[in-house]
Amino acid sequence: MVNDERTKSEILNYLGQVKLKQSKFDEAKKLFEKSYTIHKSNDRFYEASLSALQIAKLSLEQNNPKTAFNYLYEIEALNQIAFNSKVEIDRIELLSKAHMQSGNYSKAYHYIEEASFIKDSLREIQSAEKIKELESIYTTERKDKEIALLKSENELNEQKQKGQRDLLIGGLSLTTLAGFFLFFLYKNRQKTNNKLKELDTVKSDFFTNISHEFRTPLTLINLPIEDALQDESLSEEKKQKFAIAKRNSDRLLSLVNQLLDISKLDDGKLKLQIQKGNITLFISALSESYSYRASHKNIEFNVHIKPLNTNVYYDKDAIEKIVTNLISNAIKYTPRDGKIDCNVEVTNDELYFEIKNTGRGISKEELRHIFQRFYQTSEQNQGTGIGLALVKELVEFHKGSIEVKSMPNQWTIFNLTIPIDKNSYKEEEIVNHQIQEPNSTEITDEHFEDDGKEINDVNQPMLLIVEDNEDVRHILKDTFKDTYHIITASDGEEGVSLALKHIPDIIISDIVMPIKDGAELTKELKNSELTSHIPIILLTAKAGDENKLIGVETGADDYITKPFSSKILIAKVAKLIELRQNLQKRYSQEVILRPKDIAVTDLDEQFMEKVQFVLDEKLVEPSFSVEDFSNTVGMSRMQLHRKLKALIGLSASEFIRSQRLKLAAKLLKTSYINISQVGYSVGFNDHSYFAKCFKETYNCTPSEYANRK
Template identity: 50%
Template sequence: MIKRGLVFILTSIWFSSFGQNVPDGFLSNQTQIDSLSESSKYDDALHLAFQNLEIAKREGSHLLLGKAKSKISHLYFRKGDYDSTTHYAKQAMNLASANKLPEVMTSALLSLGNVHYSKFEDIDAIDHYQKIDSISERYGEKNPHVVNALFNLGKVLLRTYSVQDTSYVGKAERYFRSAQKMASEIGNPEEEHFGYIMLGNIYGQRREYEKAIPYFKKSLAYFERMGSSKRVADIYWSLGIIETDLNNYEQAEFYYKKRLDLLTQAGNPEEIANAYRVHAGFLQRINRHREAIPYLEKAYDYFQDSDAGHSGILLGITSSLAESYRKTGDFEKATEFYSQTLVHQDSLDARKQKSLALDLEAKYQTQKKEQEIALLKSQNDLAEERKKNQQNILLGGIVLISLVALSLFLLYRNRQKTNKRLMELDTAKSNFFANISHELRTPLSLIKGPVEQQLENTRLSEEDKQNLTIAKKNAERLTTLVDQLLDLSKLESSFYKLQVGRGLLSQFLKSIAESFVFQTNKKSQLLNIQISIEEHLYWYDADVLQKIVVNLLGNALKYSPEKAEIHVSANIGDGNLSLSVKNTGISLSKEMLNNIFDRFHRSHENEPGTGIGLALTKELVELHKGKIHVKNDADSITFYIEVPVHENAFSINEKDMHSEPTTYQTPYQESEIIDSHNNESVSVEHNEAKDIILIVDDNEDIRTYISSILHNKYHVITAENGDVGFQKALKQVPDLIITDLMMPKEDGLKLTKNCKTNDTTSHIPIIMLTAKTGDENRLQGLEIGADSYLTKPFNNKVLKQTVQNLLESRKQLQKRFSQEVILTPKDISIGSYDQRFLESLQTILDEQLVSSNFNAEAFSVAIGMSRMQLHRKLKALTGQTTSEFIRGQRLKLAAKLLQESDVNISEIGYQVGFNDHSYFTKCFRETYGLSPSEFSKNKTF
C-alpha cells in the first residue's frame, strides 16, 4: 500500500509540473499502469496505455500524446518487443522535437537507448543516454528518465572497462552519484536508494567489501519497507556473492535462501527458476552436490517446458546436473545429462548458423538493390551531363587551352629558377646537419662512457653523484637531438626508406603510450589512453610509427602544465590508422599554429627546445604515406595523424615479406587474437624473460640496495609499505616477495597474511627480511605463511641463493602439474588456499570447458580475476599460459572420451570445445604423437 501511494503521488507531480489540466481518466490509468508494470503484468498495462492514447487524441494535446506513446514504448521494452519499442519511441520523439517537450524527449530517448543497451550495442546506447544528459542541462530538465539514463550510462561503462584501462569504473561511479543526487532533488527515494545498490556494485567490483556492504544494507532496509520484492531479491543476491567470496558460506546461504523465498512469494516462474539455478551454483561451489541436484532439476523442468528458446541456459543446467550426479556417484544420471548437454549445444550452434545465414542474405539483397539504384542514377546523370557539355566543349576548350599553355610556360620558367636555388640551399643545409651530427657522436660517446663509469662508483658523494647524473641526462638529451638531425638528413637525401611488416598494432601503440605513464605521474598529469583497435595484423613501419608517437607524446608532456590532461586515442577506418594526441592547459596563437611544423620554430617561446621534433614528425608521417594536422582550441591543442596500415598501400620494395608478425608489448601485458584454425579466442601472453621480484620496505635505501643486487637477473618492482605492496602484488602477481617485518600502515605480517589468503597471490613465496632477531619473531613470521626468514644485516649471497631456491622449487611444482592428467592438488605439497583455487578452477572447467566460447576472457570472468592475474597465477602453478592450459585440458578430456566411449571421432572435437576438426586433429597429434583415430584404436595407450 505504501508503494502504491508513492506511485500515485509521483505520477501526480509528473503531470502537474507542466501546468496543464490532465483528464482524470488519463491520470487514473497512468497510476494503474505503473502499478501493473511493477507487478510484471505488462499486457494489462498496455491495454490501459492504449486507452490513454485515445484520450490524448481526443484532447488534441501534444504533451499527452507524447506521454502516452513514450509509455507504450517503455512497456513494449519490458515485454522484450524491441521493434514495437522503437516504433512508438520514434513517434514520441518526433512529436517532442516539433513541440519542444523535453520531458517526452528524455522518455523516448531512454526507450531507444535501452534497446541498444539490451542488444549490447554500447556505442549507440551511450549516444542516446548522453543526448538525454544534454537535454537535461539545456532545459534544466530533471525527471526519472534522466535519472535512469545516468544510471544506465554507468552500467554500460562498467561492462566495457578493461584490465589496461580501469578508469571506466571511476567514470561509472560518477554517473551513479549524479543520478542519485538528481533522484534526491526530484523527490524520488526509490531511484535514490537504487543508487546505493549501484555504488555497492562499484565497491564490490573493486572487492572493497567493507564499503560495499553498508550501501547494500541501506538500500535493503528501504526496499523491504516499500515491499519491492524484485529489488530486495537482487540485493540478497549481491550480498550472497560477497559473503561467498569472503568464505562466509553460512551467511551466504542465508541470503540465497532469503532471495529464493522472496521470489517464490512474488510468483514469477522465470525468476524463481533462475534463483534455483543460482542457489545450486553456490552449493556446487562448496561441494554440496547432493543438495544442489533438486534445485537444478526444478530449474531444468521450468526452462525445458517454457517456450522461450532457453537453449543456452539449459546447456548450463544440464552440464551442472551431469557434474553433480557424477560427484555423487550416480553415473547413469550423469551420462543422461551429459547427452542432454550435447543436444543443447547442437541446438545453439544450429540457431547461430540460421541467424547468420538470414543476416547475410538480408545484407546481400540490400546491397544489391543499392547498387542497382546507384547505377541507374549514375547513367541518367551521365547522359544529362553529356548533352550540356557537348555544346560548350569546342569554344571553351580552345580558349582554355590557349590560356593554360601561356600560364604554364611562364610558371615553368620561374619555377625552374626558384627550385634550383631552393634545392641548393636545402642540400647545403642537409649536408651541414649530417656532417655536424656525425662529428658530435664521437665526443658524446667519450662523455657518456666515463660519466656512467663514475656513477657506478659506490664511494661517490651525494653531491658528485647528483652532478654526474645531470651531466648524463644532458648527454642523453644531446644524443636524441643528434639522432633527430640524422633522421632529417636521411629523409632529405632519400636514404630513409620504409620497411613495413605485419604486427599487432593495438599492442604496439598501447605499449608506447603506457611507457609515458611514469613521466605524467611525476608532473601530476592524467594520461588517458583509448586504443580502439581490434587485435588483427596490420602493415606498418614500427620504427617510423614509434618515432611519430613518441615525438607527439613527448611534446605533449613537455609543454603541458602540471595536473593537465593528455588524451591519446586511436582507431582504424577504411584501412587507415587515425591517431590523435590532445594536451590541455595550453593554446597557441594563429601565427604559431601556421608555423608549428617548420624546422627550428619554437611553438612555445618561453620554453626551451630546438624546434626539430614536430618537423621530423611531419616528414615521417608523409614518408608513411599519411597526413598530419593540428587543431587549436581555447585551452587545448590536438594533433591528428592518419596513415595507411593495409597491405595494398605499400609497394613490394617497401614490404618485408619475410618478417614474422611482431608484437610490441610491455613486460606483463596480455593481448588476444583470433586463431585462424579455431574460432575460440586465444591468449597471447608475453613470454617473461625474467621472474618478477617485489621488494616491500619503508626504507628507500634498503629497497635500492636489494634492487641493485637482484636487478641483473630479475625484474624488480618496489613498494614502501604493506598496503601498497599488497595492491602491487594483486596487480602484477610477482614470482616472489621480499618484505620487511616492521613498516608503517601495514607491516610485513599483515602483507603476508593478505597475500596467503587471497586466491590471486596465495602461491607467491615470501621472504621475511627484518632487523628483529629471536626464535619467537622467526616463528611468528613462519606461522603466518612466510617461506623464509632472514635477519639484517644480511649476506647478499645468502639472499640471492634463497631467492633462487624458492623460485626453483616453484618450477619443480610446475613440472608436476604439467604432467598431471587431471588436477590433483591434494597429491602435491601446496598451500590450502592454492588447493582451494585449483578446486574452484577444476569446477569451472567441468562446467564450461566443453563450450566453444570458453576462452581466456571467459575463464578470467568465471574465476573472478583479471586476465593478467589469471595468466600469472596459472603460469606460476602449472607453467602454462591460460590458452595453453585450456587447450591442454580439452585435449585430455578428448583423450578420455576416445578411450572410454564409442562416439564418432569427428564429434569428439566439437564436444570438448574445438570448432575446427582439422585444428583439433593437429593439436591432438602434437600432444599425444598420434591422430585421434589412431589413439582411439589403441585403448590401452
C-alpha cells in the first residue's frame, strides 16, 4: 500500500508509460487520469499538466479530439498558475492537431504558427543569455592574462639577471666536467676495445674447440654405419635406416666444417690455395651430384656451362663450398615441381656463376640480412644461418663479389664473379701442383621414402604424421607402422587437409614447418567441429618454457622436444588413445547421453548437444537413417562415422541402434506399453530384429528385462 500520494501518482504515471509502449491505450489512459487527479488535488500543477498532456495525446491517437480539447483547456488554466514554456509549446501543438482532426484547418494553422513563434522567442532569449555569459568569461580571462603577463615579465627580468650569473659559473664547471668526461670516455673505450678483442678470441676458440669436439664422435658414428652399409646380408629396411643415419651424420659434419671455416676466417688462419685446373669441368661434376636430389622433389634442374678448354687459377676447396652451398640452398627453398637454372661462364679472366630458383623468394627486409651470420628468415626459421654467410666470406676471400636479387613469391637469383687469372693473386697464395679433375661426385642421397599416404589397415587407430623433414617422417612412420594405420603430410597445410578428410585418431606434428607451422595447424584443427576431439602431440627441436607455452596455448594435448626417445613418444601416443577409449567406455555404461561427460573440448560438447537434439527429434522415426543423420549435423557419412567412433567408440549406425535400445530399456522399466509395441515406438521396423539386438546388448529378452522392475 503506497501512502505517499506523490509517489503513488508517479507510479501511476510510470505504469501508464509502460502500457502506452505496449499499445494498451485504454489502460494507459485510465492510469494517466488517476495520476492527473492526484496531482491536481494536491496542487502539483506542473505534474498535473504533464499527465493531462499524456491524456490529450492518447485521445488524439484514438481520434477523440473532444476529450483532447477538454484536457488542453485544463492545461491552459494550470499553466497560468505554474507556467512552463515546454508545457505551453506542447499544449499549443496538440491544439493544432485537435483542430486538424476536427476539420478546423484555419485554427490548426494558427496554433502551428503560435507554437513556432514561441519556440523562436525562446531560442533568441537563450542565445542572448549565452552571449552575455561568454562576454563575461572573455573579459575576465583577458584581465587575468594581462595580470599574468606583467608578473611573467617581472619574473623574466629577475631570472635573466640570475641566469647571467649562473651561466658564468656553469661554463667554468662544464669545461672542467667535459675534460674529465673525455678522459674517462677515452679510457673506457680503450678498455671496451680490449674486451671485444678478448671476446672475439674466446668466441673463435669456442667455435674451434666445439667443432673439433664434434668431429671425433661423428667419425666414430660414421665408421660403424659405413661398415654396416657394406654388409650384403643386411635387409633393405635396415639399410634404409642406416642410410638415413649416414646422411644426417654427414650433414652434421658439414655444419661442423662450416663452423671451422668461419673460425679460421676470423682468425686469419684460412689461406688461399690457388691451383691450376679446369674450373668448368669441376663445377659440372659438383652440380651433377645434385641431380638426384632435385629429381626427388620433381624440380627441373638445368645446368648450362660454357666449356673451357684451358686451365685457370682457383682455390678448389673454396669453389666447392661456394657452389655446393648455393645449389643446396636453391634445392631446399624450391617447392616441389619448381625450377632451378644454373649458368656458368668464363669471360675476361673471371668466373661468372648464376643460380636462379623459383619459390617464395626473399623479402626486402630479409635481403638486407641474408648474408649475416646465423641469420634465419622469420617465416620458416630453418637452417643454421651459416651457409650463405660462409659463401659471401669465401667469395670475398677469393677476391670476388656476390649479390642476390629476388621477386617475392616468384624467384631468387644469386650472381657471383671470381677472378681466375694468375695476376689476381699473390705469389705465396699460388700452389704449384695442378688440380686433379673428378669424373663425377658421389651421390649420397640414395634412399628417400615415399609419402606413405596409402591406407593399410582400417581396423587399426589412424595416426597422421605431419613433418617436413623426410628422414624424421620416415622414422616416425616406421616406429608406429605395426600398431597404427599411418598417413603422412610434409607441411601444415597438407596436414590440415588430410585431417579434415580422414579424421584420424591422433596427430603427431612438428612445430617449425613451411607454409603452415604446427601451432597454426593445431589452432585450426582444435577450432573445427570436425577435428576438435583429435589429440595432437607437437614436436620441436627448440627447448624451453616459451615453446611449451605455444603448444599449450594452441590447444595441443602434449609436447615433446627433439631429440626424443621413441619409447616415450610411443607411450604418450598410447596414453592419449587410452584416455579416448576410457571416455568411450563411460558412454557405453550410461543410459542417458550426457554431452559434458563425453566431450573433451567445448566444441565436442556443442557437437554432442547437436547430436542429442537430432536424436530427440528423429530417433523414433523408423525411416531415420545414417544419411539423414549426417546431413542434419552437416558432415559427410565418413566424417560423422570417424567423429562418433573417436568420441563414443561407435559408428553412426551403431550409435543410432544403441540409442534406440537404451530408450527401449527405459520404456520397459518405466512405462506400461505392450512389450511388442516398444520396438516399434523407438524406431525398429521389425520386432524380431529388435528382440535380437536387445538380447545382444542386455543379455536378456525385452520380456525378461521388463520383469526385473
